[in-house]
Amino acid sequence: xxxxxxxxxxxxxxxxxxxxxxxxxxxxxxxxxxxxxxxxxxxxxxxxxxxxxxxxxxxxxxxxxxxxxxxxxxxxxxxxxxxxxxxxxxxxxxxxxxxxxxxxxxxxxxxxxxxxxxxxxxxxxxxxxxxxxxxxxxxxxxxxxxxxxxxxxxxxxxxxxxxxxxxxxxxxxxxxxxxxxxxxxxxxxxxxxxxxxxxxxxxxxxxxxxxxxxxxxxxxxxxxxxxxxxxxxxxxxxxxxxxxxxxxxxxxxxxxxxxxxxxxxxxxxxxxxxxxxxxxxxxxxxxxxxxxxxxxxxxxxxxxxxxxxxxxxxxxxxxxxxxxxxxxxxxxxxxxxxxxxxxxxxxxxxxxxxxxxxxxxxxxxxxxxxxxxxxxxxxxxxxxxxxxxxxxxxxxxxxxxxxxxxxxxxxx
Amino acid sequence: xxxxxxxxxxxxxxxxxxxxxxxxxxxxxxxxxxxxxxxxxxxxxxxxxxxxxxxxxxxxxxxxxxxxxxxxxxxxxxxxxxxxxxxxxxxxxxxxxxxxxxxxxxxxxxxxxxxxxxxxxxxxxxxxxxxxxxxxxxxxxxxxxxxxxxxxxxxxxxxxxxxxxxxxxxxxxxxxxxxxxxxxxxxxxxxxxxxxxxxxxxxxxxxxxxxxxxxxxxxxxxxxxxxx
Ligand SMILES: Nc1ncnc2c1ncn2[C@@H]1O[C@H](COP(=O)(O)OP(=O)(O)O)[C@@H](O)[C@H]1O
Ligand SMILES: [Mg+2]
Numbered sequence: 118x119x120x121x122x123x124x125x126x127x128x129x130x131x132x133x134x135x136x137x138x139x140x141x142x143x144x145x146x147x148x149x150x151x152x153x154x155x156x157x158x159x160x161x162x163x164x165x166x167x168x169x170x171x172x173x174x175x176x177x178x179x180x181x182x183x184x185x186x187x188x189x190x191x192x193x194x195x196x197x198x199x200x201x202x203x204x205x206x207x208x209x210x211x212x213x214x215x216x217x218x219x220x221x222x223x224x225x226x227x228x229x230x231x232x233x234x235x236x237x238x239x240x241x242x243x244x245x246x247x248x249x250x251x252x253x254x255x256x257x258x259x260x261x262x263x264x265x266x267x268x269x270x271x272x273x274x275x276x277x278x279x280x281x282x283x284x285x286x287x288x289x290x291x292x293x294x295x296x297x298x299x300x301x302x303x304x305x306x307x308x309x310x311x312x313x314x315x316x317x318x319x320x321x322x323x324x325x326x327x328x329x330x331x332x333x334x335x336x337x338x339x340x341x342x343x344x345x346x347x348x349x350x351x352x353x354x355x356x357x358x359x360x361x362x363x364x365x366x367x368x369x370x371x372x373x374x375x376x377x378x379x380x381x382x383x384x385x386x387x388x389x390x391x392x393x394x395x396x397x398x399x400x401x402x403x404x405x406x407x408x409x410x411x412x413x414x415x416x417x418x419x420x421x422x423x424x425x426x427x428x429x430x431x432x433x434x435x436x437x438x439x440x441x442x443x444x445x446x447x448x449x450x451x452x453x454x455x456x457x458x459x460x461x462x463x464x465x466x467x468x469x470x471x472x473x474x475x476x477x478x479x480x481x482x483x484x485x486x487x488x489x490x491x492x493x494x495x496x497x498x499x500x501x502x503x504x505x506x507x508x509x510x511x512x513x514x515x516x517x518x519x520x521x522x523x524x525x526x527x528x529x
Numbered sequence: 530x531x532x533x534x535x536x537x538x539x540x541x542x543x544x545x546x547x548x549x550x551x552x553x554x555x556x557x558x559x560x561x562x563x564x565x566x567x568x569x570x571x572x573x574x575x576x577x578x579x580x581x582x583x584x585x586x587x588x589x590x591x592x593x594x595x596x597x598x599x600x601x602x603x604x605x606x607x608x609x610x611x612x613x614x615x616x617x618x619x620x621x622x623x624x625x626x627x628x629x630x631x632x633x634x635x636x637x638x639x640x641x642x643x644x645x646x647x648x649x650x651x652x653x654x655x656x657x658x659x660x661x662x663x664x665x666x667x668x669x670x671x672x673x674x675x676x677x678x679x680x681x682x683x684x685x686x687x688x689x690x691x692x693x694x695x696x697x698x699x700x701x702x703x704x705x706x707x708x709x710x711x712x713x714x715x716x717x718x719x720x721x722x723x724x725x726x727x728x729x730x731x732x733x734x735x736x737x738x739x740x741x742x743x744x745x746x747x748x749x750x751x752x753x754x755x756x757x
Contacts, residue, residue: 124641131629135629435625436628438625439625439626439627439638440638440642441586441610441613442584442586442613442619443613443614443619443638443639443642443686444610444611444614444615444639444642444643444690445610445642446606446610446611446642447606447607447610448607449642522586522587523581523586523587526621526625
């Protein structure tokens with residue numbers, strides 16, 4: 118003879134509707150808590166994915182990079198560069214590296230083709246650059262070992278450099294001039310593209326990798342011997358056989374470089390795999406902290422709800438007495454109040470999810486951040502809000518269901 | 530005459546801190562099916578306490594109470610809820626309607642706790658509301674009704690489950706004489722239709738309609754079981 122759950126639901130819903138403002142106020146904590154959990158997780162997910170995509174575009178997880186150590190005090194002497202002899206020595210020490218690309222970059226100067234000019238960065242590289250960066254040529258060919266050995270005056274253009282100078286015509290077989298050197302165009306790179314995150318409109322608009330398309334590549338030997346003999350090699354990239362061995366190779370390279378520079382930490386050696394692991398750890402810490410804050414706000418919201426429901430039970434003492442007098446059992450009264458609390462928090466959860474989607478839409482659109490909201494998150498948010506209702510609705514419901522009807526009916 | 534209520538040596542103590550108050554001091558009472566009984570007595574004599582026990586809203590400290598042949602003084606809470614729902618209709622002095630429910634919903638309440646379906650509830654409640662003359666007020670909230678109308682809604686609610694006994698604790702106490710007269714008419718009619726009616730009252734007019742008057746004093750019945 119107890120009333121059904123459906124009945125409790127409809128009674129609870131009716132109660133909520135007669136106390137709209139109070140219900141709305143009650144639930145704000147839950148709405149905000151659920152919303153922040155959703156937004157934080159979606160942003161962290163998105164950032165992780167963006168970083169992985171970035172790493173994927175920049176040569177993948179097996180990549181190892183040697184570059185200047187920004188933390189080093191260069192006033193103590195030493196400079197963060199290699200000469201060709203050192204590069205050859207390192208190469209001999211790491212036969213297991215799947216690819217090996219030292220490079221040097223000139224300050225941007227004008228590249229000329231006939232009447233036209235385009236300011237671009239010229240890089241001296243090894244043939245392995247296509248492997249290290251996982252970046253194929255679109256037309257023609259890339260620099261090969263013969264070009265390196267013979268210091269050939271050949272150039273491979275980034276896609277933007279190519280269109281700026283040649284528009285739709287093929288640059289292959291044409292000569293361009295760079296600081297007085299005539300260079301034969303032998304290839305054009307595939308355009309690189311990665312959706313820009315965080316509204317970085319100033320460089321290359323939508324494309325976070327546009328700067329790579331604005332480059333041009335010559336054999337490292339040609340650059341060092343003919344174009345700018347003062348230039349030194351200031352960075353080195355390698356590919357390990359796979360992401361697992363990247364860590365080991367990184368350590369080895371670090372030791373070799375340190376040894377080569379007589380113990381001076383002029384260089385930093387990073388591996389993409391480890392950076393990714395570090396990033397994952399960081400984002401885990403980050404999301405744990407934020408989810409913890411959100412959970413605390415949910416608990417505070419739950420305590421607020423509990424107090425409001427306790428006040429409501431007190432205020433409705435007479436109503437409870439009447440219900441008991443006409444035949445409500447303890448369980449009916451208990452369910453009525455518990456279901457009502459759960460409905461309020463559940464509704465708050467739904468509103469929080471909707472609001473969360475709204476905020477995420479705004480974040481995605483205006484901040485140009487990749488956000489990933491998963492279905493799993495929605496379930497977690499719903500479960501959490503219902504759980505808060507169950508947790509904090511129990512005491513008020515218990516208090517209501519244990520009222521003495523005679524006392525309750527006496528209440529004014 | 531079949532007896533519907535029988536109490537033996539009912540005692541009810543309240544403790545106010547260290548002081549014990551004996552509200553009922555050995556009540557022996559028998560009421561037959563279909564009787565119309567008025568309970569009278571000075572304020573504080575224990576009338577309401579007795580009604581609450583008869584209405585299964587409260588349990589005696591000691592003594593026995595049989596309702597419709599069943600010993601209810603030993604029942605536990607959930608069973609009492611069932612008895613309240615099925616066997617008892619209670620009308621209070623202060624109406625005790627739920628303020629945010631309309632007339633129809635208020636009257637449906639006992640049917641809901643009886644587990645009746647929405648259709649059956651609606652049908653029965655409308656019939657009963659019609660019988661107390663409030664068909665035009667189905668969607669009104671209690672605050673939109675006069676005192677007499679509210680008490681009629683309360684009576685409709687009390688009888689909608691077709692209870693074995695109808696209890697009323699000073700039902701006309703908050704009404705003017707006109708409205709009180711209307712309410713008394715309804716109780717008389719219900720009695721004439723075969724219902725057992727027990728009314729606590731100070732009102733001579735009410736008492737005069739009753740088949741029997743039970744006088745209560747200091748938690749004891751004065752005139753015993755003598756028919757009035
Ligand atoms: N909950 C209670 N706690 C303490 N004393 C009570 C309580 N309810 C009733 N009493 C006392 O019991 C006695 C009978 O009360 P009641 O049955 O309400 O009388 P009546 O209805 O005849 O006016 C009174 O002395 C009253 O003060
Ligand atoms: Mg009284």
